[in-house]
Amino acid sequence: MHALIIDDSRTMRSILRRIVTELGFETTEAGNGQEALDALEAGLVPSICLIDWNMPLMDGYTFVTRVRADPRWRDVTLMMVTTESEHGQIVKALAAGAHEYVIKPFTADAIVDKLELLGLTVSEVPV
Amino acid sequence: MTITHEPALADLESIVNDCWSTFLSNVEPLEPVAPSDRSAYAWSAAITVSGGWQALVLMQFSDTAAKAVAQQMLGMGADEEPVLEDLNDALGELVNVIGGNVKSLMPGPSQLSLPLVAQGTVSTSLPGRTELVEATSLDVRWLDEPVRLSISVASSDASV
Incomplete structure (x- = not known):
């Protein structure tokens, strides 16, 4: 499985990379939406x-x-991982087609739980 | 009706402790302490909130605390020295997350600016406003180093 991590903060990309790499994902990083689209x-x-x-x-x-x-x-x-926590923003993102929404700060367990909910099971990941 | 223009101290404590426990592997809650002398702070990180609520969220760190934030958030080894780019990015992301959580407690809708990080004092202001007053602040010690979070609002919005 492959995760595309899109965040302008190298720090946040690093945090997310460490979490999903532990779960067996390969990763690609982008610093903004345009880089990710590219x-x-x-x-x-x-x-x-x-x-x-x-x-x-x-x-x-x-x-x-x-x-x-x-x-x-x-x-x-698509999973939003953001500090935007106003209800209207969450509804807007989900209505636009995001599947899940995680508000920063998050724990590694919160990310794992969301991935399991999305069917991106971690049980197949080699240890 | 009571209109609140600044977050409660207990809310700031909760936000800071959430960030420290998730991003900085902090086990014990950080307890408020007396403010340190201004000279104790070597780094500042700020973000502004504009819209339904307008404020400046400012974090200040000693040099040791700032470097420890960068090391831990970037997953660096204890013997790795963070460079300027590391400090800018890590401190900026920390104030971004804290600012976003503070914003969520206040009347909205509001928008966050991109964060600003500087050695010493960061210079920023609210759009169209000239005078800011500190409304709430939280001083803590982490790794026995001073860290400060303050919320400033336009003087016309400050509680008297």
Whole structure:
């Protein structure tokens, strides 16, 4: 399985990378939504995108709408991982096509729980 | 009706402890302490909130505390020395998460700016506002080093 981690913070990408790598995911990182779209256009097929909201150039919400508008990427699971915790923002992201929503700060267990909910089971991961 | 323009101290404590326990492997809750002298702080990280609630969220760290934040958040070894880019990124992300959580407690909708990090004092202001007053602050010690979180609001919004 492959995770595309999209966050303008190298620190947050590092935290998420350590969590999902432990679970057996391969990872690719992007510093904003446009970089992530470029990676998809170049042929990357991730099982999941972990997406920050506030980023320069292209924010996470715009990325979600762009991915959902393109049938090539309809099987990609999208999970927002963001400090945006206002109810309206959560509803907006889910309505745009995000499957799950995690608010920072999060524990590794919270990420694992969400991945299990999304059927990206960790039980198949080699130890 | 009571209009609150600043978060409660207990809420700041809760947010800081959540961040420290999840990102900085902190086991014991951080307890409030008396403020340290301004000279104790070598690094500042700030983010502004604009919209339904306007504020400046500022974190200040001693040099040792700032480097420890960067080391732990970036998963560096204890013998690895964080460089300027590491400190900018890690302290910026920490104030971003704390600012986002503070924002969620206050009237909205509001937006966060991108974080600013500086050695010494960070210089920033709210759009269209010139005078800020500190409304709430939390001083803690982590690894026996001083860390400070303060929330400043426009003087016209400050509680008297």
